[in-house]
Amino acid sequence: MCGIAGCFQYKSSVGISKNMLERMISRLKHRGPDDYGFYINNNIGLAHSRLSIIDLNTGHQPIHNTDKSIWVVFNGEIFNYIELREWLEDKGYYFYTNTDTEVIVHLYEHYGIEFVKHLNGQFAIAIWDSNLNKLVLVRDRVGIVPLFYTEADDALFFASEIKAIIPALKSKPSLNYKAIDQLLTFWVPLSPMTLFEGIKEVSPGQILEIQNSKIVSSSYWDWVYPDDNNYWCKNENDLAEELRELLIDATRIRLRSDVPVGAYLSGGLDSSVLTSIIKNFSDTPLRTFSIEFEDKGLDESDYQRTLIKYLNTDHSHVICQSGTIVEQFQKAIWHSESIMLRSAPVPMSVLSNLVRESGYKVVLTGEGSDEVLGGYDIFKENKIRQFWAKNRSSNFRPYLLKKLYPYLDLPKSSANSYLKNFFGIGIDDPDIPYFSHLPRWDVTSKIKSFYSDSMKSALKVTDFADIECLLPANIKNWNSFNRSQYIESKTLMSGYLLSTQGDRMLMMNSVEGRFPFLDHRVIEFANKLDPRLKMKVLNEKFLLKKAMRNYVPKSIIERYKQPYRSPDISSFVGDNSRDYIHYLLSEDKLNEFGYFDSFKVNLLRKKISAGKAIGYKDNMAFMALLSTQSLHEQFINEF
Template identity: 45%
Template sequence: MMGALRHRGPDGSGWYLDDEVALGHTRLSIIDVRGGTQPMAGEDEHVWVTFNGEIFNYVELRDELRARGHRFRTASDTEVIVHAWEEWDTGCFARFNGQWAIALWDRRTRRLVLSRDRFGIHPLHYAQIGRRVVFASEVKALFCDPAVPRELDPDGVDELLTFWSPAAPQTLFTGVRQVVPGTCLIFDEAGVHTHEYWHPTFPDRGAEESQDLRENAERLRDAVAEATRLRFRRSDVPVGAYLSGGIDSAVTAATIAATAETDVHTFSLRFADAEFDEGPHQQLMHERLGTTHRELVVSGRDIADGLPQAVWQAETAFLRSAPVPMMLLSQLVRAEGYKVVVTGEGADEVLAGYDIFREAKVRAFIARDPDSPMRRRAIELLYPWMRRSPTQVPAFAQSFFGSDVDEADPAVSHRPRWRSTAGIKPMLHPSRRTEREQAAASRLLDTMPAGASRWDPLSRAQWLEMRTLLSGYLLSTQGDRMLMANSVEGRFPFLDHHVFALAAQFPARQKILGLDEKHLLKRAFSDLVPREIVQRPKQPYRVPDASSFFGDRPPEWMTEDVSPRAVEDAGIWNPRAVELLIEKCRRVQGHGMGNTDSMRLMAVLTSQLLHRMFIREWRAPAPDPPGPVTCFDRRSAERTAGIEKGTHHE
């Protein structure tokens, strides 16, 4: 299992054993490089922890714990977790400001605790096999245990083809679950218990509507700046920053540059296809800041060649090729000697930057006055970056903006996206077709907080986005997995829970002023970010999908993985439907494909790769955990595997 995770921690490894528990760890050393070896215990060795991530307020917590009588042997944030658990039990997680996947073994109470950060930045999977539980950051480590089944879960596939990714605790694999963000699981002799220490919440509709816009912008600036400085400074290795060309990464990079005492290194992703390239805005920003800048230009061929590795790292199918360039960018970051980058991810969810939020506002406006002459103009204002705007196809625009407009529906904002994504499902193999059109949405809505009915529509939409696309896709498939593929940690100031708590209190009309998304953020940082970026229309991160796979020379792996035989063997898709889709793509070389066809193609390609790698041809990675190994054996046998009882070996 440790060998399967060596890409997540190439700097060292360690394990702890007693009669009931085995804890393993592969380390990416960032804080207390010399002393932060894991698994780690306190001075009495009653509590052991293995931990992936960062506790950014560990300095303040350590001071508080020392004042309460705790003694520390290291300068690491890991040891703070041990003592915080000893002091506050499950209450410690609400005190952490950070991002984490934690496994903690309390020998005194014989409890195993699995905890995940508030937004699900770091992954944490587990499987229960009888009275055993196995857990790991990634599913491939679980599959090293032959008792864990390797098959696709129908509910997981259904959620993938609705939300773009399964929503925790669901995964794409039968018997494999993931810890829900903001919770911890406690395993003891009585079974498994769930403790929720945090969930995103919003004020009742109409509350604080009198808030001052200028004052809120100042408060937001202070909170984002502090969260960014904290994530840049709390590291014993150099930290870089991403520059995408949009305002979010511009804000974080500008904040870092304004206070950094050394050169700031920034990294950008560009595309050979000008339609997707944001190079001019990236250039403008790094010149404004005077950073040492590196950029990577990605072609369609790069995307096609990199897709198998991205699927292996993501451990899921996906509906866009967008993860592949992110994986290639993290490769550049690592090659330049960086283990940590600060990014602008999370700003769109926290401050309402996505088109889906503005679309919901326009749809509500149209529903109230369907005959308004402003209707077409409102739709046009939504997509200034899109070559094929919905206004060019009136029938589609009418269908998209004129349906699913029941404001009493808690998911009114997301129904069009879910309906569009579900357009992939008719391609499923007949054996996988079910009458479950609303099952995924129903399961999700059952988890919505009871008080959500009193939130304004934007707040409910933000909650849905955080529970689905943010955690399952953006922070995992496109985020952590593509960063850690090259042993790089991402840090996300906009997902500091203090930033979220502040932003959640802002009125909806201040987050989206008219149709100006993230208005407060633009106002707050207008002096640090060039006007060309602040006033730039929102352009989402887009990547050439279908066209990447149908040029003069399709990638070799496609010939085998989407052959009729391979499709039939996997049993996921209707082979004839796949054949027709591939023929259509070849005919136009992947250009001009509609949104649904593009998603269909990526779903087929990635799921076929997933089936081959994880089910049909599964091979456990070589059992060679990286770096120097630290071993703690506390089993009752006098000697086990050549290691003396009670000894510590490095």
């Protein structure tokens, strides 16, 4: 990965200041510490900070076509660049580097903006086409690589991270109340909105064309599911084989690199599948990395060891010790540019640091498998709630939820009353497209009870139906399982897992993540599967397990799926208390920043001090409060 930034004075002919570009790109040095490059011509300026992975010698960007009329800066990887290059050379295009970036230039020359449909990769691309006086911004299909922009006066500024855009703003940055409210509902602001006023993201699968004083947006790809019952008409064994072959190829092309490639090994099914594929179907030496927790309830090292032994991998691990999260938290907020409802992203930065210190710049991870192949508890919860909705008076049906959440430590005599209240939201209307996500959003929204009066009066509170702006018109024709997958992929996956917990925690240490399960061929194949093959009754990722059962230990295939978590409140209290926490959550700072009611926050802090804040809601609220305060302090107060 790398960092990109740029400016296009698209409504005027004012020249670009190199000083401004330098200020912008210098904020992205962590994304690309190996090299800087600039292209400036009248009203267009492109900048690039490089993390050298492919073509270490001649890969300096920006890269241009033969007559230098088309210029590209690019962050990411095009995994099928070898095949595309061969094809382009056959067509007569001349290459002056061995990079995947130059493939973009010529592919654009050949196809125009349709070029993007031929790419298999993860990318944020800016193309300057001087023939048409047009800037094109493109982001990958699912949102692996970030790309933001803002309009200021007559110019459009763009960059890989928001912190590189802020120097270009005309006024002091501010957080967007509406976006905060959306995050405290859906876990993310709804794309293209970001937490920062006036700054938008290029959405996953989106193209922006800036030309003739106008910005035209279009979508070139989306998660598409067939109407219910129009799935693959193939038998289960053939589909499992096809899935395995696709994953092998998706992994194979993601091992292309001029530097060594490692892999994360969590002990879960997905990383086990990937590491097994590397071991069995590639020549790449298997080098793996994992994180362990002192809290045994969160630790998966037993499963990791099973796999290390099974695959005989060269492995390194790091222990996330008490104190690590509180020490790294502020830095993680700086890099994520987000509010965190969990501390879980922070240990991922510790893991990427281990990778970098071990001399690696690239890792494969299993991210995306749960969304693509049906692994999450929210999909199970949806199945049970749909089953319950068919007979709302049943006492047995909601009790199945206890099977899903065994920690709901309630005796059978009383469980139903409580379960019906915790999970019954929307049960009378199971056909609404976002039915699956209502319990999560309802619980998350409780954080808003901490809002200050000024915050409450300044915003129109988010309605769950606001999500409809992201949903396609035909979603009602899809199976409820697929609707749930779609919403999960468009919200939590792209906005949080791939970003706050993904790209940002990797790039903090100049490490690139690659995600074979998010190869668009795998997604398009999986989306046509009958949902019953993804989750057989409540057995998650059924087809993946079937496809890989000869390559992954039985104990991993059959294990209980443990969501990745890290300690939240307990990471910040007792011996882990730090001055910055008291400072950020002090009455003065809470009142000064204005988001939260200091009296309420103080009561939560008292509850925490008394050791009584053990529930999910309190943990999530504390993380939201602290991270919002930290975000404001670092980006609004001090920037």
